[in-house]
Amino acid sequence: MIPHPASNIHIQDFCLSYQERQIFKDFSLNMKNGKWNVLLGRSGVGKSSLLTAIAGLLPPESYQGTIKAVDGSVLSGKISWMTQDALLLPWLNVLENILIGNRLRQLSGTDAISEIKAKSLLADLGLEPFMEMKPENLSGGMRQRTALARTLLEDRPIVLLDEPFSALDAVTRTEMHDLTFRYLSDKTVVMITHDPLEALKLADIIYILKGPTITNVEILTPSNTAPRNIKNERLLEEHDTLMKQLSDNETLS
Amino acid sequence: MIKVFRPFIILAGLLFVWQMLVYITEAPPYILPDPLAVFEALFQRLDTLISHAGITFLEIILGFLIGSLLGCCSALILTTVKSARDWLTPILVITQSLPVFALAPILVLWLGYGLPSKVAMAVLIIYFPVTAAFYDGLRRTPKDWQALAQVMGAKPLAFLLHVRIPLALPSLSSGLRVAMATAPIGAIVGEWVGSSEGLGYLMLHANGRMQIDLMFAALLILSIMAVSLYLITDHLLHRLLQYLSLDDHKTR
Numbered sequence: 127m128i129p130h131p132a133s134n135i136h137i138q139d140f141c142l143s144y145q146e147r148q149i150f151k152d153f154s155l156n157m158k159n160g161k162w163n164v165l166l167g168r169s170g171v172g173k174s175s176l177l178t179a180i181a182g183l184l185p186p187e188s189y190q191g192t193i194k195a196v197d198g199s200v201l202s203g204k205i206s207w208m209t210q211d212a213l214l215l216p217w218l219n220v221l222e223n224i225l226i227g228n229r230l231r232q233l234s235g236t237d238a239i240s241e242i243k244a245k246s247l248l249a250d251l252g253l254e255p256f257m258e259m260k261p262e263n264l265s266g267g268m269r270q271r272t273a274l275a276r277t278l279l280e281d282r283p284i285v286l287l288d289e290p291f292s293a294l295d296a297v298t299r300t301e302m303h304d305l306t307f308r309y310l311s312d313k314t315v316v317m318i319t320h321d322p323l324e325a326l327k328l329a330d331i332i333y334i335l336k337g338p339t340i341t342n343v344e345i346l347t348p349s350n351t352a353p354r355n356i357k358n359e360r361l362l363e364e365h366d367t368l369m370k371q372l373s374d375n376e377t378l379s
Numbered sequence: 380m381i382k383v384f385r386p387f388i389i390l391a392g393l394l395f396v397w398q399m400l401v402y403i404t405e406a407p408p409y410i411l412p413d414p415l416a417v418f419e420a421l422f423q424r425l426d427t428l429i430s431h432a433g434i435t436f437l438e439i440i441l442g443f444l445i446g447s448l449l450g451c452c453s454a455l456i457l458t459t460v461k462s463a464r465d466w467l468t469p470i471l472v473i474t475q476s477l478p479v480f481a482l483a484p485i486l487v488l489w490l491g492y493g494l495p496s497k498v499a500m501a502v503l504i505i506y507f508p509v510t511a512a513f514y515d516g517l518r519r520t521p522k523d524w525q526a527l528a529q530v531m532g533a534k535p536l537a538f539l540l541h542v543r544i545p546l547a548l549p550s551l552s553s554g555l556r557v558a559m560a561t562a563p564i565g566a567i568v569g570e571w572v573g574s575s576e577g578l579g580y581l582m583l584h585a586n587g588r589m590q591i592d593l594m595f596a597a598l599l600i601l602s603i604m605a606v607s608l609y610l611i612t613d614h615l616l617h618r619l620l621q622y623l624s625l626d627d628h629k630t631r
Contacts, residue, residue: 181530183530229541
């Protein structure tokens with residue numbers, strides 16, 4: 127893969143309410159260039175809202191504050207997005223699915239993502255034998271792998287991961303962790319998760335989001351470099367710390 | 380295998396019940412003719428029946444095609460044009476709350492005794508279920524897909540064509556099934572109100588002349604036609620969805 131100039135994310139004075147509940151208030155955060163940034167928080171705390179805001183999916187009138195790259199440029203067009211659901215189109219085969227960007231942007235010829243590139247990526251990801259298969263014949267892990275291939279082909283500097291591993295079984299999840307980490311190493315990654323262990327395994331920096339109204343984050347920088355062995359003692363200590371920090375929340379709310 | 384024969388078994392059962400009913404109630408032939416008399420009428424008047432059935436068939440098919448096409452177009456307009464939604468939805472509801480049968484005499488008055496008034500009747504009956512079903516399907520594009528398309532910078536038209544319409548096909552196909560099941564009603568009602576050909580006309584005509592056996596023969600042909608049309612539509616739609624891996628609402 128060609129290294130892409132990575133991009134950082136600058137959130138300034140972000141305020142967001144949802145159904146009379148203020149989720150974010152004067153929230154500011156700088157996410158590091160070319161790193162794995164993990165937003166960790168309990169279910170319903172507002173991490174998904176933050177991610178959708180970064181992705182530019184919230185209408186501008188629904189929130190206050192700015193979300194931009196540090197140089198002030200807008201983020202749209204620099205982002206790709208991967209969710210828990212692989213979002214594959216059931217009537218297209220794997221190859222057609224990962225090249226869906228061409229159809230959706232109506233690109234052809236030299237502007238389009240090349241099929242050769244797509245095929246070689248599929249080979250790298252071990253999906254070559256399944257290239258002609260439709261998603262219904264693939265396992266959950268294979269589907270998520272296909273989604274990863276589609277995300278990579280989009281070749282954007284920022285990758286947003288919306289709990290992409292939470293529907294997978296333990297073994298597949300570990301495989302996907304390693305695979306995703308390897309392929310996204312040159313990107314600015316923002317991943318949300320509620321699993322402290324997953325965060326500790328992959329993150330360069332962990333931001334802990336605590337409700338009911340999020341005004342700032344607690345930052346934890348795990349020792350060693352990712353991906354980490356989850357049996358490491360330091361990591362287990364940090365896991366305890368994280369669990370404690372997350373559960374503090376309960377007594378407050 | 381039993382699936383193929385089931386309709387025939389049901390049909391045979393119904394015929395048996397019919398015969399028993401005639402036998403038990405001793406109904407005179409001008410109230411309820413026995414199946415044999417009906418089959419006799421069927422074979423004696425086969426030419427007449429078939430030519431009338433052809434007319435009704437044409438009305439049903441044309442009504443179905445035009446009604447479905449109009450329904451699909453309306454659903455697409457409702458989905459893509461925001462202001463159309465606000466203006467058209469009330470009109471749709473008003474037209475639908477009007478009993479379509481009440482419109483039949485007006486349609487005959489305007490469009491004459493021939494084919495157009497019957498086709499219009501069928502179109503009116505079909506239009507709403509198709510529009511409603513397809514529009515509903517189009518509105519239910521999964522949120523995650525909308526998000527993904529937006530992040531990917533999808534062109535709205537391309538997104539509609541490559542994602543939203545295919546994902547709405549299961550909904551559309553249930554609308555089309557309803558349409559095919561109700562299209563004969565439109566055609567027959569149209570014929571009853573004013574016509575000089577078609578099975579509905581023939582039944583009314585035979586009824587007036589106490590040719591009850593002929594009336595039942597026409598009814599028989601009509602039901603066979605309606606059921607076959609429905610089954611064929613159902614089968615084709617099922618095959619299409621299967622081909623697209625969209626059957627059983629597998630959308631992921």
